[in-house]
Amino acid sequence: MRTEYLTGLNPEQLAAVTLPHASALILAGAGSGKTRVLTTRIAWLIDNNHISPFGVMAVTFTNKAAKEMLTRLSAMLPINVRGMWIGTFHGLCNRLLRAHHREAGLPSTFSILDMQDQLSLLKRVMRAMNIDEERTPPKQVQHYINGRKEAGMRAHECESYDPGSRRMTEIYAEYDAQCNREGVVDFAELLLRAYELLSRNALLREHYQHRFQHILVDEFQDTNRLQYQWLKLLAGNGSAMFAVGDDDQSIYAFRGANVGNMRDFEREFKIQHFIRLEQNYRSFGNILDAANALIEHNDGRLGKNLWTAAGPGEPIRAFEALTDHDEAAFIVDEVKQLHREGTALADIAILYRSNAQSRLLEHQLFANNVPYRVYGGLRFFERQEIKHALAYLRLTANRDDDNAWLRVVNFPARGIGARTMETVQVTAREAGLSLWNASCSHPPSGAAGKKIGEFVKIIETLSQEIAPLPLMEKIDVLLDRSGLRDYYRAEKDGEDRLENLEELLNAAQNFMHEVPEGGVEDFLAHASLEAGEHQAEVASDALQMMTVHAAKGLEFNVVFVCGLEEGLFPHENSIMAEDGVGEERRLMYVAITRARQRLYLTLASQRQLFGQTRYNLPSRFMREIPEALLQWINKRASAAIPTSTTNPTFADKRDLHGFKVGQSVAHPKFGSGVITAAEGSGEDARVQVNFDGAGSKWLMLSYARLAPAAR
């Protein structure tokens, strides 16, 4: 028996790892060794408790976390971890649905839509239904559909009392019908289908319930309703569920996460084993004290207090700048100083609440020759050229994938215009066929029909030609026969895109290596489920910049949290929302706990946002951190700040004919409204008025007969 992996665990960690066969809730604070506990628990179950590797299922949210678990596990145990059910919710559901596609009512070749694909399919459905996209924004419908699916509801189960929600439900039904015709599933559908499959099919359900004696869940606070129900179904009555999470780090309510699942779990599973991991191995005491004090301001917590054996460390540095510009200058100065003193840039992170804040910082860093890396932006499999290439592959695998058809039917251009596509779409709709089948059996007449015929020929020849080839060669040939390679070769800025296409071949080869038995569908699913790295590597030692959300799970020696102002952090949109500020506070908690040694909190009293100067108050979160932990270093400010050119009273001095922003007004035609913005002065003065009935309009004050109104 091997137990060396148990050494070094603290008593709570050890207790969690060696729990008996019963469901347990592990409240794992930031930096408390959560991943280690999870993987060691699995190792211990297999090695000391004689559980088969196939009797364990472990679920994570990100591929990164799943991969990390697999890597650590294979380092601990001499077993082949491939084939174990360790993966993301979506990855495991995909696996389940591939294995039982018939029972789930799906073609074996079903493809997976990402958010973009989902939206474009939805737009098509809405256009076919003649729905006004102004009145019913597709994005909103998409949100509605995903929300319903995550609540476990199909269209016919959705109640609707008014025409608006009835329309939503109708679109939902139509959208699902179209997905079924095309043999495609969106992300939420993967989960819902898998849930329905198990709940309707007793044999299958019992099989998996019996098989997975242990179910381990990472980031439990991030699970949504459907994920929780799915886990509950799989656990049945006999399995032990080991749920690891931190309610204080729940920052994804906006995408459906339900922290309440932790309490429900505790109650519904009659949890006897509730373990808190509060010892932190990451940060110094002052940082943890700040985090603890801040999060105390939230209600309804499960309760937890982080501590460290490492001592208090440095005080938290706080800096209030006059302008966002000065704030950025301060940060860059400090970064340069730290770098001179020997801190690697890669160990320093700048965290911000929203992406819009990165621009100014980048500008300043660039001007000062500080290499940096911004997380976020397009990911590999989301790139246009990659999507095009994969659309060809999709079409060879699943002819009914209309998204794929539409994406490549005229790319590269083959003289098939919007007109022709529309004709085919109408025929397809009327005959209930996919675009591919309509192209084959009911091609348009005349020249358009000939062009469509040529496209059909291209795909058919391509399919035949690549059928016997291994995955990588399939794609290689496809790039030539589709004309994609030639297209990007001819394109003036096509070099990067060509390189990415070659990178796609590498990705395919890696996939073949990792999943030797995998087919085209598996590779396509992989591409949908794992969109890849956010950005190509740049300089080796670069400052890290990202949103606080993106920083979750990461840690850095030095962390700057910037823009600590009311309206920005907490974000103004959150203030009205139910538990909105609570979630922002948790976000701040996550930000603080990223720092190992040194933490900077910065803010600016005035800031350019969307071209307008805004005057913000310091964030309430600054006040919620005990003053004794903060070291204000504003002296630098006076030296760093050039006299500001912005006069706070400037906006009020403009001649706006006596009107001002925020005022209620009345218009003879548009009715009543509120002035939301102004520009120009005197004769040129224009104001933007958000009318109660007529929406937002820009009006010239010298022409519009605008009158002040009482509210």
Added chain:
DNA sequence: CCTCTCTAAGGTAGC
């Protein structure tokens, strides 16, 4: 069919 211009909107984001 492509390119240009205009407008609108701009929180956070994994699979």
Added chain:
DNA sequence: CTTAGAGAGG
């Protein structure tokens, strides 16, 4: 201030 997406014109 940006940028993405939609509509108009060459």
